[in-house]
Amino acid sequence: MKFLNFLFLAAIISCDKKPETFNQKSIEENCFQIVKVGKETPKKQYVEPSKEDILQNFPKHIHFVTNEHKNSFENVLKHNEIEIKKQQEYVKTNEYKIYFKKFYEELPEFEYLARNREFALAKNKYGLWLIEKTGNQKAKPYFLGLTQNAFVNYDFNAPNFTFLSENAVHLSGSIVKVTRLSSFPILPKYEVIKDDVEFSIPLAEIKKDSDQDGYNDLFEQFIGLHPTQKDSDDDGLNDFEDANPRYASVSSKFSAMYEAIVDETSPKTHYSFTEVLTDCDYFNQINPKNRKFLFYNTEEQIPIKEDVLDHFFSVKYSKISENKFYPNTYDIDYADQKGSGNISAEFINGKWKISKKTNLYFGV
Numbered sequence: 001m002k003f004l005n006f007l008f009l010a011a012i013i014s015c016d017k018k019p020e021t022f023n024q025k026s027i028e029e030n031c032f033q034i035v036k037v038g039k040e041t042p043k044k045q046y047v048e049p050s051k052e053d054i055l056q057n058f059p060k061h062i063h064f065v066t067n068e069h070k071n072s073f074e075n076v077l078k079h080n081e082i083e084i085k086k087q088q089e090y091v092k093t094n095e096y097k098i099y100f101k102k103f104y105e106e107l108p109e110f111e112y113l114a115r116n117r118e119f120a121l122a123k124n125k126y127g128l129w130l131i132e133k134t135g136n137q138k139a140k141p142y143f144l145g146l147t148q149n150a151f152v153n154y155d156f157n158a159p160n161f162t163f164l165s166e167n168a169v170h171l172s173g174s175i176v177k178v179t180r181l182s183s184f185p186i187l188p189k190y191e192v193i194k195d196d197v198e199f200s201i202p203l204a205e206i207k208k209d210s211d212q213d214g215y216n217d218l219f220e221q222f223i224g225l226h227p228t229q230k231d232s233d234d235d236g237l238n239d240f241e242d243a244n245p246r247y248a249s250v251s252s253k254f255s256a257m258y259e260a261i262v263d264e265t266s267p268k269t270h271y272s273f274t275e276v277l278t279d280c281d282y283f284n285q286i287n288p289k290n291r292k293f294l295f296y297n298t299e300e301q302i303p304i305k306e307d308v309l310d311h312f313f314s315v316k317y318s319k320i321s322e323n324k325f326y327p328n329t330y331d332i333d334y335a336d337q338k339g340s341g342n343i344s345a346e347f348i349n350g351k352w353k354i355s356k357k358t359n360l361y362f363g364v
């Protein structure tokens with residue numbers, strides 16, 4: 001299921017970790033290609049969790065009971081594939097827009113799956129959300145905090161499907177171990193740990209926003225913000241309003257360079273970020289105007305396998321190298337899902353001039 005692609009993040013982020021404290025290297029070392037004398041400190045290696053680890057670390061807010069065995073997991077996967085295709089057609093129709101009107105009008109960036117009075121079940125790249133729309137109040141999305149190990153069956157189109165009862169969200173699925181392959185769009189490999197389970201998450205858990213900053217605790221934990229601090233990076237802007245909520249912005253020549261490189265215009269929504277993996281402070285200190293960013297350092301990637309990073313950090317950037325031939329010109333290599341190339345940044349009269357060159361296209 002595509003929408004589960006990004007769910008691994010929960011595993012890599014512990015919400016109490018201060019992102020700023022890990023980095024022992026100098027800003028120069030983290031930002032620039034420097035010829036090294038001596039040895040690099042070896043990186044910690046990813047250790048694959050066992051099935052027992054997965055059960056033991058299963059999110060506490062998700063309760064589950066095992067149903068009487070009804071369906072094999074293989075059949076569930078086949079069923080899901082068919083239903084997802086149906087849904088892809090359905091979202092293009094007017095019928096869809098009318099059925100989910102009150103939610104869709106306000107928050108078109110979500111894909112809606114089911115409706116139940118003042119609630120809708122929806123998804124975005126982070127996973128499943130519950131969206132509440134009561135009367136004239138603004139629609140309020142709450143992230144469900146399902147991790148990649150909670151595989152949800154695609155039952156949303158079933159005529160008798162309900163997701164809300166007894167003050168909890170109920171979903172059927174399985175507890176699985178996921179092994180991802182890097183080449184998109186190959187489906188991940190699933191190993192079933194518990195078949196045919198019913199997940200339930202109490203509404204009170206889902207709606208909990210301890211610091212009242214507009215993001216529910218489960219979402220903050222998932223993307224690595226502080227659920228009990230309105231302003232995670234202490235820069236005066238609350239998490240919900242901050243376009244770079246994990247790192248305080250600091251103006252500098254090279255932050256301005258990164259702003260010129262990445263801060264392209266795109267619809268600004270509170271529920272979608274551009275994720276960037278970097279140890280360079282000039283990069284994570286940018287002050288974006290057009291898009292929302294989440295920066296992570298490489299220390300935080302350790303718990304996940306290198307090959308799953310493509311799914312979350314869609315563009316990868318190298319460190320900066322000074323151009324040997326042109327003064328005031330700096331080069332950065334990049335790679336995204338479409339190809340790889342080079343970004344050249346020239347500093348002229350206090351302004352950055354950026355040119356991007358694609359060297360290699362992947363696929364067709």
Ligand SMILES: [Ca+2]
Pocket residue numbers: 209210211212213214215216217220227
């Ligand atoms: Ca919050």
Ligand SMILES: [Ca+2]
Pocket residue numbers: 211213220225226227228229230231232239
């Ligand atoms: Ca917060």
Ligand SMILES: [Ca+2]
Pocket residue numbers: 231232233234235236237238239242244245
């Ligand atoms: Ca802030």
